[in-house]
């Protein structure tokens with residue numbers, strides 16, 4: 001195809017999206033048709049360095065050969081059976097997740113919000129099975145994001161997400177992650193569970209403090225409230241830890257997973273302790289697609305790479321290199337207030353709106369995004385080569401220079 005054809009094709013796609021797709025997204029004016037490793041390619045064959053991976057999903061980069069061949073093999077073998085029957089891949093995945101997390105059992109679904117939803121339902125079921133029907137409340141945190149379904153949305157802090165959809169699920173209280181004492185006051189005999197993102201992602205890449213983690217442990221010890229870790233964004237190796245709750249010495253009773261789990265194939269999981277699992281019985285929850293052969297094969301390939309083939313070590317090394325590079329940018333640009341995060345999950349808090357930096361990066365063929373208005377978020381693939389990491393940092397430097405002007409002398 002010639003240049004004109006491809007440009008026509010790109011604008012035709014954008015017009016069709018604007019015409020036929022529900023207007024719930026603001027999309028950048030670029031149409032991607034292909035990916036390879038850490039790069040995406042648009043209709044004109046332009047390469048973009050992917051530092052956002054479809055919001056922390058494409059952890060193995062794009063068109064990963066082992067993932068592609070496992071999915072092709074599975075598609076030619078068996079795509080779906082439902083949970084009316086057994087198939088071999090679901091328990092294989094559940095067992096791997098149990099070994100990594102210390103949580104005994106897994107419920108599979110198709111997204112992060114569904115995983116959170118399952119955790120909320122299982123926490124309530126735990127208490128209702130025990131005959132404590134008054135224990136229905138949830139304590140969540142300011143800046144939290146847990147997803148867009150009604151339960152997950154009810155525990156999401158930013159009023160912009162919630163208010164147009166009221167009334168939501170009652171019984172959620174928000175406390176400041178900066179106030180461990182407020183947590184102690186909020187958690188009591190009617191609390192079913194405390195819901196926490198060990199690193200708040202959408203809220204601006206904010207790791208919770210070890211002080212807050214200690215307060216969560218204390219509140220659980222005092223009241224018996226369950227702890228749900230929402231590791232949808234920060235879990236599964238993204239930070240250089242299997243799960244960031246481990247970095248905080250916080251062993252949850254339930255854990256929500258999604259995003260990187262299928263490395264691009266849609267799958268979520270709610271992991272639960274044996275005690276929580278013991279409160280569940282057939283019919284309590286379900287999903288038609290949940291844990292289907294295709295999605296489980298993808299997740300098994302992802303975990304093989306992460307655990308057996310040493311990818312986590314690479315994340316640790318690349319994460320340290322990214323941290324050092326961002327530290328240099330922080331020293332150079334006074335408009336960068338803070339650099340936060342761990343491993344390959346990083347945020348730059350600016351003293352201005354982050355949108356112009358994201359746009360300037362797109363113009364330099366670097367994909368990043370804005371979260372919490374003033375934060376530039378970076379979620380590169382776990383497989384990123386050091387040379388590409390350095391290249392991305394250089395493009396980010398140019399983008400910051402273009403928007404923020406004169407660097408510190």
Ligand SMILES: *Cc1c(COP(=O)(O)O)cnc(C)c1O
Pocket residue numbers: 111112113114116145146147148197201202230231232233234258259
């Ligand atoms: C993205 C995200 C979710 C929601 O996941 P979806 O797959 O979009 O439903 C929930 N919790 C956290 C922490 C997330 O980052």
